[in-house]
Amino acid sequence: MKKIIILLAILVPSIALLYFSLTRDPRELPSMLVGKRAPAFALETLDGKKLSLEMAHGKPLVLNFWSTWCEPCEAEYALIKRAYEALSPNGVVFYSVLYEDTTENAKAFIARNGAAAPILLDPGLKTSIDYGVSGVPETFFIDGEGTIRYKQSGVLTPDILTQNVRQIAVKGGGSQP
Amino acid sequence: MKRILVFGVFVLLLAGLVACAKSPAGPEDRVKHLGSQVRCPVCRGVPISESPSTLAAQMMDVVREQVAAGKSDDEVLKYFEDRYGEWVLLQPKPEGMNLVIWVLPAFVLVGGGAGILMQLRKRRGQSSAAPAKGN
Numbered sequence: 001m002k003k004i005i006i007l008l009a010i011l012v013p014s015i016a017l018l019y020f021s022l023t024r025d026p027r028e029l030p031s032m033l034v035g036k037r038a039p040a041f042a043l044e045t046l047d048g049k050k051l052s053l054e055m056a057h058g059k060p061l062v063l064n065f066w067s068t069w070c071e072p073c074e075a076e077y078a079l080i081k082r083a084y085e086a087l088s089p090n091g092v093v094f095y096s097v098l099y100e101d102t103t104e105n106a107k108a109f110i111a112r113n114g115a116a117a118p119i120l121l122d123p124g125l126k127t128s129i130d131y132g133v134s135g136v137p138e139t140f141f142i143d144g145e146g147t148i149r150y151k152q153s154g155v156l157t158p159d160i161l162t163q164n165v166r167q168i169a170v171k172g173g174g175s176q177p
Numbered sequence: 178m179k180r181i182l183v184f185g186v187f188v189l190l191l192a193g194l195v196a197c198a199k200s201p202a203g204p205e206d207r208v209k210h211l212g213s214q215v216r217c218p219v220c221r222g223v224p225i226s227e228s229p230s231t232l233a234a235q236m237m238d239v240v241r242e243q244v245a246a247g248k249s250d251d252e253v254l255k256y257f258e259d260r261y262g263e264w265v266l267l268q269p270k271p272e273g274m275n276l277v278i279w280v281l282p283a284f285v286l287v288g289g290g291a292g293i294l295m296q297l298r299k300r301r302g303q304s305s306a307a308p309a310k311g312n
Contacts, residue, residue: 100231134261
C-alpha cells in the first residue's frame with residue numbers, strides 16, 4: 001500500500017505537469033515586447049516603395065503580420081481595410097507585413113479583395129523574427145513614441161482594434177479616432 | 178557513506194566529460210549547437226536546428242548572422258528570449274524555480290544510487306548472517 005501511495009505521489013504530479021505543458025499554446029503567452037521599444041525595420045512595399053518604423057514616428061501604428069494562405073487573415077483583412085479607410089485620415093498608420101508568402105499571391109489577393117494598408121515584404125522573415133512572430137495573424141499596436149502597447153495573437157475583433165487604437169492614439173500622436 | 182561520495186563524484190565527473198565532448202569547434206558547429214538550444218516556435222519541442230519549417234530555417238540564418246557578427250552564445254540566446262519569451266529556450270536558465278529542474282535529476286541520481294547501494298549492502302548483510310544462523 002505504501003509503495004502504491006509513493007508511486008502515485010510521483011506519477012500524478014508528473015502526468016499533470018506534462019498535460020499542462022503540452023496543452024499550453026505559446027502564442028497565448030504575453031509578448032515579451034509589450035512595453036518595450038518596437039524593433040526598427042525598413043521594408044519594401046509591393047510597389048517597390050520603402051517604408052520604415054521611423055516614418056511612422058509620432059503617429060500611432062497598427063502593424064499587422066498576415067498571409068494570403070491564412071484563412072483567418074482573409075476574414076481579418078476586411079476589418080483592417082475598413083479601419084484603415086476610417087482611421088488613416090486621422091493620422092493612424094497601418095502597415096501589413098506579408099509573412100511566408102509571395103508577391104504574386106499578395107497581388108492576386110488585392111485584386112480579389114481590394115487594396116488597403118500598404119503591404120510590406122519581409123524577405124528572410126527578418127522583421128517577423130525581430131517581432132517574435134510565430135504564426136499569423138498577429139498584430140502589434142505601437143504608440144507614437146515607438147513603444148509596443150499591445151500584441152494580438154490571432155484574429156482581431158472590432159472591439160480589440162478600436163480599444164487598442166484608442167490607447168496608442170492617446171499615448172503618442174494621432175488625433176483621437 | 179564513503180562509497181556514496183565516490184559514486185557522486187564519479188557521476189559529476191562523467192557529466193563534466195559529456196559536456197566537454199559536446200563543445201562546438203567551428204562557427205557552423207557553434208551555429209548548430211546554438212540552434213539546438215532554441216525551440217522551433219511552430220513545432221512541438223523540436224529545436225530550430227532540426228525543424229524543416231521555413232520559420233526555423235530563417236531563425237537558423239539569424240543565428241548564423243549573429244555568430245558571424247561576433248555575438249556571444251548568451252547574446253544570441255537572449256535575442257530570441259527577448260522576442261519569444263523564455264519558453265523558446267529548450268534548456269531553461271538555472272535560476273529561480275528553474276533550479277529545481279537542474280538540481281532534481283542530480284538529486285534523484287545520487288539519491289537513487291545511494292538507495293541501491295544501501296539495499297545491496299542490506300541484502301549482503303542478510304545473506305552473510307543467514308548461514309551463521311543455520312549453523
